Amino acid sequence: MLERLQQARRDARERSDLTRLLGHCRKLLTERGESNSVAIATQAIEHYRRLSGEALREFFDLLAVEFDPDPGEVLRLAESYAATRSPENLVRLSRAAEPPRQELLRRLNRAPEGTGTIVAMRAQLLQRLRSDHRLAAVDADFEHLLGSWFNPGFLKLVQVDWTSPAVLLEKIIQHEAVHEIDGWADLRRRMEPDRRCFAFFHPVLPNEPLIFVEVALLPSMPDAIAPLLDRNHPAQADPSRFKVAAFYSISNCQPGLRGVNLGNFLIKRVAERLHEEFPRLKTFCTLSPVPSFADWLARVEGLESPRLKPAVLADLERALQGLRQRHGGDLAKLLSPAAAATQRGEAPGEAVPAGVEADELALRRLCAFHLIHTQPGEATGSDPVARFHLNNGARLERVNTRADLSRKGLRQSHGLMVNYLYDLEEIESNHERFVHGEVNASRAVRSLV
């Protein structure tokens, strides 16, 4: 009873906040609002922050309905422009075709904490979008504006290390999405002299990393993740030993910036920066997971490819069948004996269970097959990590078995990891080929299929 009353009171309060918020939004777009926009935007943001549940839903709905362009006017101006391609007609048309929501967001952004609030608003909007397709145009406006504002030309590259503020390091621990950081001692290893961490910041959000990447400086291209993360692995302090920079983790921190490409720019800017610091560094590569592999392998029915010869396809098909036979069709525990042995630290001389070598070769070949068929668009069954790096212009360089023996690594990819290579000379042509459906792979990878 009491609870219901309290809920009713909260609802009434939120309804009042919503009403005022909408009042402020409308005023911001009028002449009257323009002269005092910072004050109005500040109040609007305060009201917005108090919304939740139903009131928030309504707010987004109204953003979708009320702040669209006027179809009739746009059509009229499009006809004028088609008739007379004058600058005036074009200016009028462009203005009319831009949804007024964009100007609304630009004016909200004038408030002291405007930018952070708009990023947070987008994050909430994206959650709604999953179940409410009508918000797609609203979301497109957010993405368009945030893309313009978080233009890499505006971002600051910051090296994160052990002299960084604890409050920032804490956020790194929290947002690391690829290889979990298990507390401060674990983090510390990733800040040693042979490791690097770089983040992008926007100048008006000085305490919020947008995205960060972790790099290992190594004598050669790595084929397993565990040694990179092992906090007892001694750090290499001699820079003359650094030949390879391996990007082993890249994590976004701001869900509200989805669709704003930051990772591509981050990787390339970090590569440049490292190259300046260590002119001998020649190889920039990743050590990446293949999160789609186990799933694909479990479900794939027949291997098809317009690019491979039938004989090759048949051979790969045999490898797949072999695998399935050896594991009774249940691939879930594939590699476990070997992995467990490795984790137990057994001597290499121990008897390897029969078939393990055959398994591993089969896995590498099938993984290569899977990745070579990565498609550029979003809606395919391709590996997302592969799509990201290939789209950035990287090359599929090497497939490594027993590379990630963590529970997650075994479950997602039977322990496989991949190196993608960033060769600045090749980036443009690789990207272009990928866009046209062709994956650039090293000779070694190609020899697997």
Added chain:
Amino acid sequence: MLERLQQARRDARERSDLTRLLGHCRKLLTERGESNSVAIATQAIEHYRRLSGEALREFFDLLAVEFDPDPGEVLRLAESYAATRSPENLVRLSRAAEPPRQELLRRLNRAPEGTGTIVAMRAQLLQRLRSDHRLAAVDADFEHLLGSWFNPGFLKLVQVDWTSPAVLLEKIIQHEAVHEIDGWADLRRRMEPDRRCFAFFHPVLPNEPLIFVEVALLPSMPDAIAPLLDRNHPAQADPSRFKVAAFYSISNCQPGLRGVNLGNFLIKRVAERLHEEFPRLKTFCTLSPVPSFADWLARVEGLESPRLKPAVLADLERALQGLRQRHGGDLAKLLSPAAAATQRGEAPGEAVPAGVEADELALRRLCAFHLIHTQPGEATGSDPVARFHLNNGARLERVNTRADLSRKGLRQSHGLMVNYLYDLEEIESNHERFVHGEVNASRAVRSLV
């Protein structure tokens, strides 16, 4: 002969730069360019910087011709959207109606010095625009983007004082547009404890002030500029004496940001900041020139106003005729005797030339009349300074004679200056009334007409 050869060589070089620049611009907008856009944009900017004269003109022409939206496609999508108001249709339409130039500029901005270059490019474009109207839509795109990027939410307010770097102070000296700063000793007075200077900066242009305002902290509203600038006037160090903050100069530093409203935001943010620092400060006003007054007075034929009674108009008309008679129709030297006397520092007891008092009253009345009829639009004969402050929501507070006896002050406004008052409570309603053609003036000003 030699010169002609050198010129030919320069032309050929510039032509080559232009060709490459256009190549990079086109590539930036392709898929291939996207993956390597920072590198391409960096090269494009290098080529752009080497252009001048004819090649530069061609570049802007091509921006106008080649990067427009496709009229047919926009029309088709506008029809679809008019038929079915779906999110998809809207998204497609908005994208198609935005000139591709905007995306080009966003990609150029990814280069390390992108933003500064784009601002400089706009400044050059504006010079061309004067004589070539076809660039109007190109300019609208620059203004639109720069308005979004130099959103006040992104700008940093910086206090400029005697601890600021010399390189910044030098720019203040150079850009001061209202009351010239005559060297460092002159500047120093404007940095004393009873003066303030604040500038807006964009985070990626840390060495370039965008706009700055100079403020005097005073015991009362000032009625003349000379004491504020007098470098021998002793500074008031006791903050308890500060009752009025008088904005006596505001100067833009970046011609490339024309049309991006910064002054309005700067004045209000500075007012807030001063109010925080000195809670007793109650009055925020300006001491402003009336640059249009002498011209208007020389040319005006008959006074008309729908808002004033015929009797009042007749009275003002008589004042105008009196002025003209006393000065033989030549108003050019009006006020000079009195001004000269004041400048010579003569004792107030000296005989004031006959008619001076009548002149001064007439001037104040006619100036009030002139300013009360300030129109909001751009194309009128209204005073531009009045339009700026009234549009910001300020009130026309007081008209002062013998307020600026500098050569420029006498020539432009017969020595008159005006106080505009910023009252935070009134800003919105003042602005709205002004937009509808009505100027809010104090009782004192109204009593003049």
Added chain:
Amino acid sequence: MLERLQQARRDARERSDLTRLLGHCRKLLTERGESNSVAIATQAIEHYRRLSGEALREFFDLLAVEFDPDPGEVLRLAESYAATRSPENLVRLSRAAEPPRQELLRRLNRAPEGTGTIVAMRAQLLQRLRSDHRLAAVDADFEHLLGSWFNPGFLKLVQVDWTSPAVLLEKIIQHEAVHEIDGWADLRRRMEPDRRCFAFFHPVLPNEPLIFVEVALLPSMPDAIAPLLDRNHPAQADPSRFKVAAFYSISNCQPGLRGVNLGNFLIKRVAERLHEEFPRLKTFCTLSPVPSFADWLARVEGLESPRLKPAVLADLERALQGLRQRHGGDLAKLLSPAAAATQRGEAPGEAVPAGVEADELALRRLCAFHLIHTQPGEATGSDPVARFHLNNGARLERVNTRADLSRKGLRQSHGLMVNYLYDLEEIESNHERFVHGEVNASRAVRSLV
């Protein structure tokens, strides 16, 4: 065999370093050295850092023997000064009586890392001093110079919080000497808004905290340590609730600065700073251990005091005997039942073991007796923490039982802790009285004896 060879090689190397070091030291004190002293000092420091064991011992011995003043010359100049008290005679005498070691250290300090090395050298010297009394004068010179260089006027007060660099926070964890910090989560609680940590730094040692103090901002004077350290205790974010600043831990980080009084200055400067930030803070006190108490209680034979009446002494004596009888003479486990109960979180209603209340009162009384007899000098059996705060001018304010139930707290002081009160008005007189043997205690403490 091999090991012996390696040791011999190391010895030879160190011997060579020692020889060179002494050469540089001697040269530094000559005219020739003066012109190039920074370079020579830099080399000297390099050689010094390679010394250990026997070579290091010899170096300190030589410092003691070779760099003493010349007794004959000092005597001659002292006689002159006694005969004629002229400025010249005084200047000559002062110069001659200062051991040349001091000038040597001043010149070594000119090297880039001179100061840090000299502090480290002192720390090594102090270890030798324990077993080699002849180094006392050498140590006096170090203490004299370091006292002059680490003058509080040169030190920087730095607030340490969650925005501090991890490398600094790590040092706080490492050096906390009073209440151990158990990892980063534990530290974080001490950095919340109702806690403060301040450290002194020397400008040339920017990464080395010298001493730090931890403070809790509380509504009232605390009587137990556990709630202050409990990482699950919610932080009080409302500053209007802060009435008391309780210094609950103070730790030196630099053993080489022993004898250089920093704690006294740190506490007072922090008190001032907190008072500026929170003008309502009125009470500045400590919550301090009594590390000497259990030992004293176990050994004390008969209570004597010139200041107390025989009847009081007899009463206290009875309390002591009562304690001993209840615990069979073995006070080691005193308070354990109650402590254990508290730690188990038993309800307060539980039956308290018989005698516990009597025990607690007896402990408080005897502790008050012990502390009231704290002596100012160094060589007594007095409590060192009491001596520190009383010498700073604090007042003995309250004795709390069951205040520190950690193993260390129970072992050292049967769980007792004490509040010392810093009242700025009283500091001078308290200190003076303490120097003359009298401890200022609150009425409450006095009523215990």
Added chain:
Amino acid sequence: MLERLQQARRDARERSDLTRLLGHCRKLLTERGESNSVAIATQAIEHYRRLSGEALREFFDLLAVEFDPDPGEVLRLAESYAATRSPENLVRLSRAAEPPRQELLRRLNRAPEGTGTIVAMRAQLLQRLRSDHRLAAVDADFEHLLGSWFNPGFLKLVQVDWTSPAVLLEKIIQHEAVHEIDGWADLRRRMEPDRRCFAFFHPVLPNEPLIFVEVALLPSMPDAIAPLLDRNHPAQADPSRFKVAAFYSISNCQPGLRGVNLGNFLIKRVAERLHEEFPRLKTFCTLSPVPSFADWLARVEGLESPRLKPAVLADLERALQGLRQRHGGDLAKLLSPAAAATQRGEAPGEAVPAGVEADELALRRLCAFHLIHTQPGEATGSDPVARFHLNNGARLERVNTRADLSRKGLRQSHGLMVNYLYDLEEIESNHERFVHGEVNASRAVRSLV
């Protein structure tokens, strides 16, 4: 009458300040004062700052009289130490022989603005010292302590350039003692890319440069000052052209630091820093005035030197007489015709007045003679600039005529300037030889005599 009354009131106020100041000073040295020394020192400093005239004189007198060591005690302890060279005896003796003034200054230094006040106090003391020799021991204590506190190991080297705060640049203009800076435009030339300015700062006086040096980066060793200072001389921006760093001006800013050697350390640290920045820089030299030369030349009677052969001396003597004859014994206007011609910018082909060439050679020879006989001590008639650089270990490299044609340059040295060369390999031996009376001069200079 009124004035006398006001003076009497001021005197009474100062007398009261003096009484309190002395009270605080005495208290600071007691036990009671120790516990609260920062507060007491702060008050003492406030009272000190209000003293002037007579009261200030008395304060210094009392410092001399009251805070001396006790002659009897020192004598007694010197006897003990002579009898038994124990550490305890030494410690006691050192303590007793140090004037208590030093501890007083150390405690005053604990106040927030202590260090700056003590430096200012020394400056005032030095003015008194000129007329009151009894203050010599007081001054020795100040010098001793300031020497220890302004140890180069504690100083920060700061590059001063056009990005420095105006308030700092203003101090550079004000303190430049060698070649006056005529306003900001003049300063700006000295901050261009081929000029450098470096200053030493003490960490607790962040706004007070202690000493600064100005350097020109040049293709060869300069032989005249005017081109270095000429604000119209275009700056060389290409670092590959920098072969020589010429120190052309060094100025102390703090009279209170007299006797604390900073210049020596500054020159060498700047040389190191420049060498790091421009590894091709090989030559570090000065272009220095010879302020004593004209005076010496006017007064010298007969040339004597134990180091030169009689024939050489006779030859030099003839040169001297020739000079005097050509100028009628009045050397005051020597070089003026040539100098005037140069200043008028006359073409080199113009007829040079008869005798000018002979004059110039004579001047160079006699200047070389004068400088080669520079003595290390303070009380001789040697050139102070020569003494400074030779004592630093520099070599007398070259004597240039018509090098400084400013009025001051002509008056002090008939327009001559000298290059001193800093060769890091030679510094120690040069210094040692100079201390023993021998000046290291280049072959070119030696060939002049």
